[in-house]
Amino acid sequence: MNFSEIFIRRPVATSLIMLAIALFGAVAYRSLPVSDLPNVDFPTIMVSASLPGASPETMAASVAMPLERSFSTIPGIDSMTSTSTLGSTSITLQFSLDRDIDAAAQDVQAAIARTTRQLPAGMPYPPSFRKVNPADTPIFFLALTSKTMPLWELNEYADTMMAQRISMVKGVAQVQVMGAAQYAVRIQVDPTALAAKGIGIDEIASAVNAWNVNRPTGELYGPTRSYTIEASSQLTRADAYRHMVVTYRNGSPIRLEEVARVFDSVENDKSAAWYFNRTEGRQRGIILSVQKQPGTNTIEVVDAIQALLPSFRSQLPPSVNLEVMYDRSQTIRESFHDVQFTMLLSLGLVIMVIFLFLRNFSATFIPSLALPFSVIGTFSVMYLLGFSLNNLSMMALILSIGFVVDDAIVMLENIVRHTERGESPLAAALTGSREIGFTIISMTLSLVSVFIPVLFLGGLVGRLFREFAVTIATAILISGLVSLTLTPMLASRLLHSRTEREQHNWLFQLSERFFLALLRFYERTLRFSLRFRPVTLAVSVLVIAATVYLFIKIPKGFIPSEDTNQLSVTVEAEQGTAPAEMFRYINQVAAIVEQDPNIDRFNANAGGGGGPMGGGGGSTGRLQLRLKPRSERQLSADQIMNELRPKLATLPGVQVYIQNPPPIRIGGMMTRAQYQYTLQGPDVDELYEAAQRFEAELRKLPSLLDVQTDLLLRKPTVYLEIDRDKAAALRVTMDQITNALSSAYSTRFVSNIYTPSNLYQVIMEALPEYQNDP
16 A cells, blocks of 8 residues: 555646645744743732731631631632732632633632621721732833822823823733832821810811711702702812811811821822933832733733834823833843744754755755745644743754654655666656655654653643644654645656766766765774774763763753843831831832943832832832843843942842843742742741741852842831720720821721722821831
8 A cells, every 4th residue: 555646647636735734834923922931920910908007817717717717728829828918818729730720710709708798897988909929020111200200190091091001901910110100198196185175086087087078979960950969078288178177176176187197199108119221210100010911911911002102102191101110021132033943943953964965956955845834834733732932842844854754755765766767757656656655654653752751741831831842743743744745746747867977967976985984984883883893882871971960960950041131129228117218228229230231221119019029118119120131232141230230239238139030930939049948837926937047048058149038027016005094084985096007106087089981099198207206
């Protein structure tokens, strides 16, 4: 039986089949998404909750614990990480790779709904969740700056106009506003004035809430026309609050301005962001960082955001500058173009080598067609399986170029052998294909079987290399099909029957001496190996032993460090550092970073910005460095990082950690270094003690740098011991005492300001002089 005979005798049908493979592959290639790596994102959901003024212990006990217990009943959770800081809790749920993230989101929403009754009553908003891994690096940064516009007005454009629209883009998980300066009315009460007039701080909060309302007031119906009733009950600016009557004492009204300082401010005045570029220098600004949903394509998401920028710029005032600070898709595109060039170069080199050995244009043309058909045909299978054009799948195609041409060369060589015996091309093709067909099938299947075990790898490694294995196996199978169909058909039409002397053309005569010399050298080495067999075996054993030794000694890792034109810097000051002091530290770090010529631009964020790229707390700040393109600098990202580390280590009062973000982050926690250890235990006190001992031991290892922990227990704390008997005698309850403390020393939202485009807060606190000194 000759499988190839039907294709040899029907050249038109064979050509149409090959053209169909090429056509479907070309169409699929244009539809394939481009990415840096296969989709290995774990389905991850982040749940956030806030309770202003609550200590980390209170957040962990009253907010995080009920949510964690409810989330533990959700199937498919691979890991659950909870972080509680001052006034906020973040819980990251990471699911197994086979879990659908949309179905997981429904389970999370149901679990939050079940836990709502167990949460504290003072929470301004119910817990919310997003389909985002907070450990992932944002894929896109936008910077808004203005030299004349106030920050809260700049924030309106960033938050209301841009962030909400970008959040609607398919694939966007979260748009974080760093350095957010949302407008708020701030009321700073004077405890001395309150005590002198006999007014409680809770009366101030109640009065503000009572005089600033936004409720329906009804409608009037006349005989011919109806009227909507609108009352001037909403106060939108600080001037309107100053003259508000809080209460009456001795028949005289007490206005708010008599006992408090009222002014226009921002909601969070303890965080700030700066933006630096080489033309404008460093200035305050608003930074938008965009994170994609797990499993979405970076380039598609970035392209959709880029399409919105012209519309944003047309709506911004001339005094506002909108600039793209970082675009992750640029390095992905550059990497993809490099791989494309490498593939074309490999194709050219393989065809050149075939020509040098066959020394015949028609004979070279026949096996060379197996290359494009095998590669292009693979694209259609990749599209059907939902793969992407990434570094690993393209590397598989590059490696397959050396495999796919073998079958065609074996088939062609056997057919040429028959033509040299005087057979006609058609007869030689029929005879040669029948003789070698089974051999080609066995060669193809044996090569494919090498990659079958990769398909059964589990976890992250299996997901990472599955596209590689399927892509290269598909290319080899298509090359086997081409070698059994197209190659013998073309040989029967393009080859000519010739004698031994006729086939010696000028190229053959020119290269024959070299090949004969190579053959004689091989003959001598073979005779030597057969004559001195012990020596040959000893050399083989030494090579095997050297291979094992080098395998043990060579450094090992998961994924090599990648230069994506960015570096991440974390600045950590002593716990309890005041916001103003933290701002000074951040500017000191920024001043050092500015002097490096390899850095093109960066953003800096300090204070309680929250979120993965925010400050993360009052004593922490971050800088995201955008390096110049690789072609414009001599040093790699790792080399720049090693140069900056000793310079930043000289700053007193802070610890600075610099990191080249890895291409794949495992886990749901934002870390300051490459490696992370997690300690667990049922006894919290014992766990805290063990964590501090473990950190101290790690710092002693000379091979480790930037050892740090997220256990922050050294912040100065003022403890109040309440005399409950005296409080009861004065008819003051513990609830009233804690409410008064919360109103004076936490960011308490006492009222809301509703506008058509946004919701603003009225914030009450004590005067700064009563907050600065315990």
